[in-house]
Amino acid sequence: MPALTLDRLLASIGFGSRKEARALVRMGLVELDGNVLDDPFMELKERPENITVNGEEVPTVEKLYVMLHKPVDFECSHHPRDHRSVYELLPDRFSAMGIQSAGRLDADSSGIILFSNQGDFIHKVESPKKGCLKRYRVTLAREFTEAQEKELLAGVMLKDERRPVLAREIVREEGSVVITIGEGLYHQVRRMFAAVGNHVETLERISIGPVVLDESLGEGGWRFLTEAEIASLM
Numbered sequence: 340m341p342a343l344t345l346d347r348l349l350a351s352i353g354f355g356s357r358k359e360a361r362a363l364v365r366m367g368l369v370e371l372d373g374n375v376l377d378d379p380f381m382e383l384k385e386r387p388e389n390i391t392v393n394g395e396e397v398p399t400v401e402k403l404y405v406m407l408h409k410p411v412d413f414e415c416s417h418h419p420r421d422h423r424s425v426y427e428l429l430p431d432r433f434s435a436m437g438i439q440s441a442g443r444l445d446a447d448s449s450g451i452i453l454f455s456n457q458g459d460f461i462h463k464v465e466s467p468k469k470g471c472l473k474r475y476r477v478t479l480a481r482e483f484t485e486a487q488e489k490e491l492l493a494g495v496m497l498k499d500e501r502r503p504v505l506a507r508e509i510v511r512e513e514g515s516v517v518i519t520i521g522e523g524l525y526h527q528v529r530r531m532f533a534a535v536g537n538h539v540e541t542l543e544r545i546s547i548g549p550v551v552l553d554e555s556l557g558e559g560g561w562r563f564l565t566e567a568e569i570a571s572l573m
């Protein structure tokens with residue numbers, strides 16, 4: 340295994356190619372433990388937890404597990420068509436490290452989205468067979484009746500789907516409804532309420548599996564998942 344040199348470390352956490360990483364070092368933009376580093380080929384005895392690049396303290400993790408509080412009017416795409424990309428809300432180096440969203444939210448919806456550059460993690464979050472339930476808080480255009488609730492809990496047919504989809508749980512709150520589903524079909528929650536004669540006005544995803552949206556994150560804010568959160572999803 341090749342020695343961990345400074346340029347290799349920087350390239351592994353998204354700061355361009357090794358050549359580009361060397362340029363950062365030679366410009367005096369890289370610090371470790373408060374000391375400016377000037378040798379891009381210096382060997383590191385162990386991987387530091389953090390390194391400072393251009394004044395920003397950066398964790399040196401290679402495996403990314405991230406929670407984002409998505410605002411409305413952002414698309415979950417690297418190449419958005421009608422709105423800005425959610426990837427603009429994350430550090431540029433994350434895209435260089437291959438980060439992808441684990442599931443999506445449409446542009447009109449807000450709430451929790453998880454991201455990773457680890458395929459097995461993304462698959463487990465996205466796959467309905469893994470039982471990763473998702474909860475959404477919605478406001479509705481019309482009164483939510485008991486009949487509509489019973490229909491959703493029993494299962495409704497959606498256009499172009501082969502079998503009924505059902506709400507796993509419904510909780511009424513003042514002014515809103517919280518619905519839990521097990522799939523992640525296109526516009527599923529909106530289509531389910533439309534199927535029973537109602538209309539979703541606002542939609543916020545508040546949890547994915549056991550991981551709940553961190554309310555300390557303002558819209559557009561992000562943080563790394565904790566080890567416990569990662570383990571709970573895996």
